[in-house]
Amino acid sequence: MSQLEIRSVSHWFGGLQALKDVTFDTHDEILGLIGPNGAGKTTLFNVISGFIVPTSGEVRFNGKAIHRLRADQTVRLGLARTFQIVKPFASLTVEENVLVGLGMPYYPTSAALYQRYRTRSNLDQVEQILAKVHLTDYRSAQAAKLPIGLLRRLEIARALATHPKLLLLDEPAAGLVAQEAEELAALVRDLYAQGLHIILIEHNMRFAMNLCHRIVVLAQGEIIAQGNPTEIQNNEKVINAYLGQE
Numbered sequence: 001m002s003q004l005e006i007r008s009v010s011h012w013f014g015g016l017q018a019l020k021d022v023t024f025d026t027h028d029e030i031l032g033l034i035g036p037n038g039a040g041k042t043t044l045f046n047v048i049s050g051f052i053v054p055t056s057g058e059v060r061f062n063g064k065a066i067h068r069l070r071a072d073q074t075v076r077l078g079l080a081r082t083f084q085i086v087k088p089f090a091s092l093t094v095e096e097n098v099l100v101g102l103g104m105p106y107y108p109t110s111a112a113l114y115q116r117y118r119t120r121s122n123l124d125q126v127e128q129i130l131a132k133v134h135l136t137d138y139r140s141a142q143a144a145k146l147p148i149g150l151l152r153r154l155e156i157a158r159a160l161a162t163h164p165k166l167l168l169l170d171e172p173a174a175g176l177v178a179q180e181a182e183e184l185a186a187l188v189r190d191l192y193a194q195g196l197h198i199i200l201i202e203h204n205m206r207f208a209m210n211l212c213h214r215i216v217v218l219a220q221g222e223i224i225a226q227g228n229p230t231e232i233q234n235n236e237k238v239i240n241a242y243l244g245q246e
């Protein structure tokens with residue numbers, strides 16, 4: 001069965017149509033979502049994760065309609081996301097940021113309640129998550145002081161704390177140097193091997209093509225191609241709309 005079914009999703013911001021009749025399914029895979037700036041990629045993530053109710057169309061997750069649910073409700077069903085512009089709680093430590101993530105399914109609007117989560121068993125969970133994303137050494141560092149490479153991993157750690165089945169990553173490799181991007185690719189592969197399904201938006205084509213099993217290409221709100229990385233790299237429409245400009 002498809003995990004996520006996106007059916008004829010359209011979205012308008014006033015007079016601007018950001019998504020046009022977008023339809024695709026996801027399966028047990030690492031799926032890439034690529035396309036030029038303004039193609040509608042982040043808007044589609046916002047629709048899937050409950051930040052935006054689409055103007056029309058449907059989204060189903062494991063058979064359940066989710067396009068009218070709030071973000072916290074989609075989190076409880078097993079959907080988690082990271083943001084293109086990282087959003088750590090800057091004054092909190094790395095560990096506290098992940099504690100907020102643990103509380104997210106229950107207290108979505110009250111990050112301040114994270115102190116309630118500071119129990120031994122929750123701290124053990126945080127410890128395991130930090131080890132998974134290689135942030136153990138930074139546990140007590142204030143988030144505001146971390147460089148972008150570590151903030152991107154902290155975003156993933158916070159998302160993992162909600163125990164997702166599907167993880168949406170919005171440009172996880174943006175701003176990373178080659179070595180950091182490779183480490184991140186290894187982390188994403190590990191997460192997939194542990195049973196998570198992943199959709200990632202990327203402009204870093206080397207990263208996306210090496211990592212993704214399948215790729216969906218959006219341009220001006222529409223799907224113009226989908227296929228494996230080789231098919232996408234050789235697709236005329238994709239080269240003209242996007243890859244040719246890189």
Ligand SMILES: Nc1ncnc2c1ncn2[C@@H]1O[C@H](COP(=O)(O)OP(=O)(O)OP(=O)(O)O)[C@@H](O)[C@H]1O
Pocket residue numbers: 013016018035036037038039040041042043044084
């Ligand atoms: N909240 C909003 N209000 C009005 N217009 C918006 C809003 N969010 C996005 N848009 C517009 O919708 C279109 C799609 O934007 P979106 O952010 O989804 O693109 P994207 O593919 O993620 O681009 P990028 O690669 O630059 O991140 C753009 O024209 C953008 O300006």
Ligand SMILES: [Mg+2]
Pocket residue numbers: 041042043084
């Ligand atoms: Mg975007």
